[in-house]
Amino acid sequence: MSLPKIVVLGAGLGGTIASYEIRDAVKDKAEVMVVCDQENYWFVPSNPWVAVRWREPEAIRVHLPPVMKRKGIGFTAVGARRVHPAESRIELNDGSFVDYDYLVIATGPKLAFDEIEGFGPEANTVSICTTDHAAAAAKAFDRFCENPSPIVVGAAQGASCYGPAYEFALILDTELRRRKIRDRVPMTFVTAEPYIGHLGLDGVGDTKGLLESELRDRHIKWITNARVAKFEPGMAHVEEVAADGSVKASHDLAFGYAMLLPAFRGVDAVFGIDGLTNPRGFILADKHQRNPTFINIYSLGVCVAIPPVGPTPVPVGVPKTGFMIESMVAASAENLKLELAGQPPLHEATWNAVCLADFGDGGVAFVAQPQIPPRNLNWSASGKWVHLAKIGFEKYFLRKVRKGESEPFYERLAMHALGIRKLRF
Secondary structure, three states: OOOOEEEEEOOOHHHHHHHHHHHHHHHHHOEEEEEOOOOEEEOHHHHHHHOOOOOOHHHHEEEHHHHHHHHOOEEEOOOEEEEEHHHOEEEEOOOOEEEOOEEEEOOOOEEOHHHOEOOOOOOOOEOOOOHHHHHHHHHHHHHHHHOOOOEEEEEOOOOOOOHHHHHHHHHHHHHHHHOOOHHHOOEEEEEOOOOOOOOOOOOOOOHHHHHHHHHHHOOEEEEOOEEEEEEEOOEEEEEEEOOOOOEEEEEEEEOOEEEEEOOEEOOOOOOOOOOOEOOOOOEOOOOOOEOOOOOOEEEOHHHEOOOOOOOOOOOOOOOOOHHHHHHHHHHHHHHHHHHHOOOOOOOOOOOOEEEEEEOOOOEEEEEEEOOOOOOOEEEEEEOHHHHHHHHHHHHHHHHHHHHOOOOOHHHHHHHHHHOOOOOOO
């Protein structure tokens, strides 16, 4: 009699640690396999550093096949063409199929650059969303520094990831000062957020004051409630939206270098599957991370559908931070263990947010419990220690991924950030 088969679709932050944790949870009760579209894991939080050459891509890469083999996890990098949930099978890009008893979708998003004319690394702006994008952005930055001019950084309408936009703006400021050309580079931060420091979370602690102060101290102007109409070579056309949805002001921003984070949507392999996804292609999940229609499908990470914290003049999505993803992983692994034992799922993710936002020579840290307000814990702080903490965490996390260990990375980060060893999340 063959063992039940659990397939994890995706091998980014969520999928990789999910495969480790599920393997450890189910032990010899099920076969575990990972399906993804490449053999390498990349530590995406370090992409802003790659874009200014503080890191080389190879330094944040983990080659997954040997790690998966040691863990006893099946692995293919052929990639998924389409999930067929009614048949409990995945069609791969080479035309073959993988059947499953349980599926864990952890694909991450598709980057919706095409929703704005002239947007993205194939057009008029650079990107730090993938490590390949960040490496290309580093080459563009080298060329830019030979002829400095204005920079535009931020997050476009519908974006659900804001921390890296602030990070990159302030890392660029730090690097330009090191190169002694900051005085030749006017900078503007453009964001869909209703105010600086909203972060898609309606702020955490005093992120509004902390981040406004950072931008002001570094002579970075900002435009909030921003909707980008289009990008042309060297020019961003931005509409500043009023509370009633009308256009309050229009801005034509010249730039020599521009990076805005895009909106996300679901990947092609799942987009438009009735009962599985919402209209944007994000996976519908109940409190146990299980899809209500196809109950043998779990999901975790950025691909999960989460409503915004509230109405805003310009669409603002909710980020799925590392801590939130980790809690989804833990709940999914424990629920799969229960299901294999013939019991119903009971575990729920604790959707809390922990973030270290590095600014090159300082930074802001915050912890939100829960991620969506009102909260039991609402804490933020800033200082040079955040930069050092993120360097240490990068090394720690990559070491754990290379070893195939499923320790709760972000819970440990939260404890160290707050200095409380017995913090309970």
